[in-house]
Amino acid sequence: MPVITMSSPKGGAGKTTSLAVLATQLAKTARVAIIDADKNHPIVTWSEQPGFPENIEVISDITEENFWDRLDDAARRVPFVLIDPEGTANVISSHAISAADLVVIPLQASQLDADQAQRAIRQVANQERSSRRKIATRILFTKTSTAIQTRTLKHLKAELAEAGVACFETQLVDREAFRAMFSFGGTLELLDSRQVSSPEKAVANARAFAAEVLQVLKGQERERTT
Numbered sequence: 001m002p003v004i005t006m007s008s009p010k011g012g013a014g015k016t017t018s019l020a021v022l023a024t025q026l027a028k029t030a031r032v033a034i035i036d037a038d039k040n041h042p043i044v045t046w047s048e049q050p051g052f053p054e055n056i057e058v059i060s061d062i063t064e065e066n067f068w069d070r071l072d073d074a075a076r077r078v079p080f081v082l083i084d085p086e087g088t089a090n091v092i093s094s095h096a097i098s099a100a101d102l103v104v105i106p107l108q109a110s111q112l113d114a115d116q117a118q119r120a121i122r123q124v125a126n127q128e129r130s131s132r133r134k135i136a137t138r139i140l141f142t143k144t145s146t147a148i149q150t151r152t153l154k155h156l157k158a159e160l161a162e163a164g165v166a167c168f169e170t171q172l173v174d175r176e177a178f179r180a181m182f183s184f185g186g187t188l189e190l191l192d193s194r195q196v197s198s199p200e201k202a203v204a205n206a207r208a209f210a211a212e213v214l215q216v217l218k219g220q221e222r223e224r225t226t
């Protein structure tokens with residue numbers, strides 16, 4: 001029942017998109033619950049369109065008071081729970097971090113966004129102190145260009161490595177298909193090349209991201225049992 005939380009105090013970092021991409025990949029083989037804690041409910045809107053996977057359930061009636069009940073209930077029933085908090089640091093986003101087996105911090109490759117990531121990392125560190133346990137955290141570079149790495153990206157990676165923060169190898173590339181999922185509904189696999197260009201590249205990117213998430217979770221499982 002791993003709980004995966006997308007976290008970033010910055011709106012537009014790619015939390016909801018990355019979560020949806022991950023959810024649809026995991027849902028190919030397992031049931032997934034998404035806790036949509038954003039007041040605008042972007043995941044609910046997406047789920048109401050055609051093609052939404054039957055394996056994914058969306059829980060949206062989340063308050064500070066019922067958060068832990070809703071989470072425990074979902075975690076009992078399904079193998080993966082994914083949490084999409086609002087883009088501001090609030091009580092629910094703190095709960096979502098302290099509940100997580102893995103926190104994913106989406107980050108665009110600009111120095112301004114990196115400052116926001118530092119805030120997100122500090123938020124995780126605070127939850128680690130209050131829950132007195134280590135919380136696995138990974139930065140996910142999002143909306144990156146398909147071209148060779150920009151100098152800013154290289155610089156940011158070096159900076160993060162120095163601060164001891166791990167990044168996913170996989171980056172979620174800037175692709176029309178990741179936006180189109182929300183406008184057409186359903187999964188990346190349902191998009192065809194008349195709707196967006198190279199949907200298969202987005203699918204390959206999504207698979208690599210999900211595989212890496214599973215690898216991190218497996219590593220944790222091994223650590224727990226040895």
Ligand SMILES: Nc1ncnc2c1ncn2[C@@H]1O[C@H](COP(=O)(O)OP(=O)(O)O)[C@@H](O)[C@H]1O
Nearest residue numbers: 011012013014015016017143173174175178179
């Ligand atoms: N990998 C990506 N490729 C293309 N567009 C993206 C990608 N990730 C996010 N976006 C777009 O960027 C905007 C913000 O993303 P979103 O996932 O809503 O961020 P957040 O949930 O952090 O506010 C949206 O318009 C979304 O479609």
Ligand SMILES: [Mg+2]
Nearest residue numbers: 015016038042
């Ligand atoms: Mg969002």
